[in-house]
Amino acid sequence: MYRSTAKHFIMTLFAFLIAFSVHAEKLPNITILATGGTIAGSGATSTTTVGYTAATVGVQQLINAVPELSKISNVTGEQVFQIASESMTNEHWLTLGKRVNTLLAQPNVDGIVITHGTDTLEETAYFLNLVVKSRKPVVLVGAMRPGTALSADGPINLYNAVLIAGSPEAVGKGVLVALGDQIHGARDVTKTNTSTPDSFKTPELGMLGYVQGPKAHFYHVSTRKHTVETEFDISNLSALPQVDIVYGYANMNPVALNAFIAAGAKGIVHAGTGDGSVAAKVKPDLAAARKNGTVIVRASRVGNGIVARNGEANDDELDFVVSDTLSAQKARILLMLGLTKTSNTKELQRMFYMY
Structure with a gap:
């Protein structure tokens, strides 16, 4: 009787250990690339939710603050940058994009989470959406409050992002953004509140x-x-073409536009009023810039809706491109990448309707 009970116990324990081992092996391998931002920020007090310092906490500390991550994934961390995201540059994007592609090409990496400041998170996400060469999930995550705040949102956002990155359902859906228990697509998401x-x-x-x-x-x-x-292939790119944004407003003048042209801009995104309208004072300078080789993209400052080709300007005659539904900041990204392939406006317009 004793031997039978002992044997049953050993067999049960053995089966449990095998099941546990199989479960552990099935956990996805997720790499967290940290770039700084509020999610890695700290404030003077627990009630400091504005006026804090961004990018003070390292990636391992972020991971250690969410021990629940070990239940849903095998997590490793890497500090790529440690900056506030308003200081993100084209060079940062190229470095990050290349690192993401290198990691995703490895069979032992199932997905990537990128911690990022919220100010330019949507821009980095769209850039990666255009240059990542893998169907594996890439999820950007940030926080609106530093980790020292009473109501810090960073830990749950990070947990959710890792969960998404390890989810089979996220495969092939493009670069994603995870905040507030919601999943957004990189192309269309935007920050709407300060x-x-x-x-x-x-x-x-x-x-x-x-x-x-x-x-x-x-x-x-x-x-x-x-x-x-x-x-788009950034594997051999060391720089991106200069593209700047000119903002439309009442009583607008061409001073900023001409300064960007003089500084060497290869492209200009004109964030016009309404349906990408162009002020009478600025139209001649935009037309002259295009004749001299600078690509002009008409976008809108409104934030929603399609910018109609040949709507508020004769784009065919002026040889302009329209941004479709892309915001000015995202139109800039697509134009920069487009200009690495061609300066033909018909081809560039095709890209704006495709991506």
């Missing part, structure tokens, strides 16, 4: 899904081409 935790939204076209419990739930996907479907 300080509240629910700042990130996709106002018109809609978020892709939610994180609830231990699962990512997807309801929508973007129809625009991304990642492995794009024509």
Whole structure:
């Protein structure tokens, strides 16, 4: 009787250990690339939710602050940069994009999470959406409040991002953004508020899904081409063409436009009023810039809607490009990458309707 009970106990324990081992082996391998930002920030007191210092906490400290990560993934961390995201540059993007592609090419990396400041998070996400060469999930995550705050949102956002990055449902959906229990697509998400935790939204076209419990739930996907479907290759790029943004407003003048042209801009995104309207005082200078070889993209400062080709300007006659639904800051990214391939405006317009 004793031997039978002991044998049963040993067999049960052995089966448990095998099951535990199999479960552990099935956990996805997620690499967290840290770049700084509020999610890595700290404040003077627990009630400091503005006026804090960004980019003070290292990646391992971020991981250690969320021990629950070990239950959903095998996590490793790497500090790529340690900056506030308003200081993000083209050079940072190229370095980050190349590192992401290198990691995703490794069979032991199932997905990547990038911690990032929220000020330019949407721009970095869209850049990666165009240059990542893998179907594996890449998820950008940030926080609107530093980790020292009473209501810090960074830890749960990081947990959700790792959960998404390890989710089979996230494969092939392009670069994603995770904040506030929501999943957004890189192309259309934007920061809508200076300080509240629910700042990130996709106002018109809609978020892709939610994180609830231990699962990512997807309801929508973007129809625009991304990642492995794009024509952009940054593997041998050391710099991107200079593209600047000119903002439209009442009583606008061409001073800023001409300064950018004089400084060597290869492209200009004109964030016009309404449907990308061009002020009478500025139109001749935009037309002259285009005749001299600078590519002009008409975008809108409104934030939503399609910029109609040949709507508020005769784009065919002026040889301008329109941004479709891209914001000015994202149109700048696509134009920079487009100019690494061609300066033909018809080809560039094709890209704006494709990506």
